[in-house]
Amino acid sequence: MxxxxxxxxxxxxxxxxxxxxxxxxxxxxxxxxxxxxxxxxxxxxxxxxxxxxxxxxxxxxxVTRRWLTAGHGVLAGIAARTDLPPPARLESWLGTLFGTTRGQVADDPELFATFLVLVREQSGVVDAHVAELRRQIAGILADGAADGSLAPGPDLTGTAAAVLNAVTRFHHPAHAAAWERDSAEADFASLRALVLDALRPARSDG
Missing domain, CATH: 1.10.10.60 (Homeodomain-like)
Structure with a gap:
């Protein structure tokens, strides 16, 4: 047996x-x-x-790397969706980032609390995770710059970092407690709209 x-x-x-x-x-x-x-x-x-x-x-x-990168594939798929215009792609990407991270907390809060400790120890793993997220955002921004739907400026890497930093409190584990608030969805939607508006090309008055 x-x-x-x-x-x-x-x-x-x-x-x-x-x-x-x-x-x-x-x-x-x-x-x-x-x-x-x-x-x-x-x-x-x-x-x-x-x-x-x-x-x-x-x-x-x-194990920390696996936890952090669990949503990379889904996000990469959104970043690569050429059927969506870049602004809509970025909107979906940011929403998925928030939803995925928030879901990890809700689905397994005990394990999340453990990973919050591990993440603080693994700076190299965290840096690689952040670099991949920035790379995906930069790809969307490049497509937006190419078709004129976004105006990210010449420094795509810097703008991608700024976008990710702007929404830090909606994906960084340290802010997880705030995601349970009733206003979390509305707060995120407002910030995402602000980010997207800032990236749109200036309208000509002519």
């Missing part, structure tokens, strides 16, 4: 380990969760975990 541990050993891979790590983090929090706890959850030796992740720090870094 195949045991639970044997079945888990047969399918051990990075994703399985990261799933188990998330379970352990949710159960014990980042201060007490260990590689040995993860190995016990999987029914394997801690050496088996170390074959995929050479240290506890590497494991924590990767």
């Amino acid at each position: 195949t045991t639970r541990s044997a079945r888990r050993r047969e399918i051990l891979d990075e994703e399985t380990i990261l799933d188990a790590t998330a379970t352990i983090l949710r159960r014990h929090g980042p201060a007490k969760a260990t590689v040995l706890d993860v190995a016990r959850e999987l029914g394997v030796s801690h050496g088996s975990v170390y074959r995929f992740f050479p240290s506890k720090a590497a494991l924590r870094e990767e």
Whole structure:
């Protein structure tokens, strides 16, 4: 008869380990969760975990990266939608960023609280995450500049950073408590409209 541990050993891979790590983090929090706890959850030796992740720090870094980048694919798909004009694309992209991050908090608040601690430790992972978001925004701005629907100026990277910074309180984990307010949706919509208006080409009085 195949045991639970044997079945888990047969399918051990990075994703399985990261799933188990998330379970352990949710159960014990980042201060007490260990590689040995993860190995016990999987029914394997801690050496088996170390074959995929050479240290506890590497494991924590990767689980943080996975959490932060969970919505990148969806956002990239919106950024690449040539059937939408760039202003509508940016509007949808910003709304999805807020909705995705807010959803992660609502769906699993205990795990989110843990990741809030981990994010503070993983500056390199956070920097890469932010760089990818800025790159996607810059792509939308470039398309808008090309068809005249947006006027981002010559420094697309700088403008993309400014756009992301402008909506920081609607995607940065540190502001999660404010997302539960009744006014959160309206506040976000107002700020998004302001950002989009600022990027539209100046209208000629002639």
